[in-house]
Amino acid sequence: MFSSDGxxxxxxxxxxxxxxxxxxxxxRSRRLMMAGRACAVIGPALLACFMLGLISFTPVRLIVxxxxxxxxxxxxxxxxxxxxxxxxxxxxxxxxxxxAIDGLGLVEPGHPAREKGLRSGRPGV
Numbered sequence: 001m002f003s004s005d006g007x008x009x010x011x012x013x014x015x016x017x018x019x020x021x022x023x024x025x026x027x028r029s030r031r032l033m034m035a036g037r038a039c040a041v042i043g044p045a046l047l048a049c050f051m052l053g054l055i056s057f058t059p060v061r062l063i064v065x066x067x068x069x070x071x072x073x074x075x076x077x078x079x080x081x082x083x084x085x086x087x088x089x090x091x092x093x094x095x096x097x098x099x100a101i102d103g104l105g106l107v108e109p110g111h112p113a114r115e116k117g118l119r120s121g122r123p124g125v
Contacts, residue, residue: 008104015097022090026083033079039072 046065049055 008100012100015093019093022086026086029079029083033076036072036075039068043068
């Protein structure tokens with residue numbers, strides 16, 4: 001997805017931006033999934049109200065109830081699949097970012113191997 005040439009810091013920055021975009025997309029997808037669940041509950045509830053006589057029957061209300069039920073199930077399923085796919089992409093981007101950071105060869109301050117190398121005058125020894 002990203003070119004390997006260029007500075008590692010730029011690649012890490014690109015991955016950070018991509019990770020943030022994926023997190024936002026996952027949140028949107030989850031909101032759509034919740035809306036789908038709500039529609040999948042409201043539609044059948046409306047149909048049950050018709051059968052119990054709580055709401056007067058009209059063809060338009062019947063179509064609305066059926067549309068909410070079917071549309072809610074479809075939206076929930078579609079959003080669930082999208083969310084799972086986005087979460088996989090997020091994990092992959094996080095792994096790439098970790099690999100890029102590890103590739104920098106950073107050493108923690110106070111790391112015993114690093115301090116030993118500095119005392120002997122030869123780095124990493």
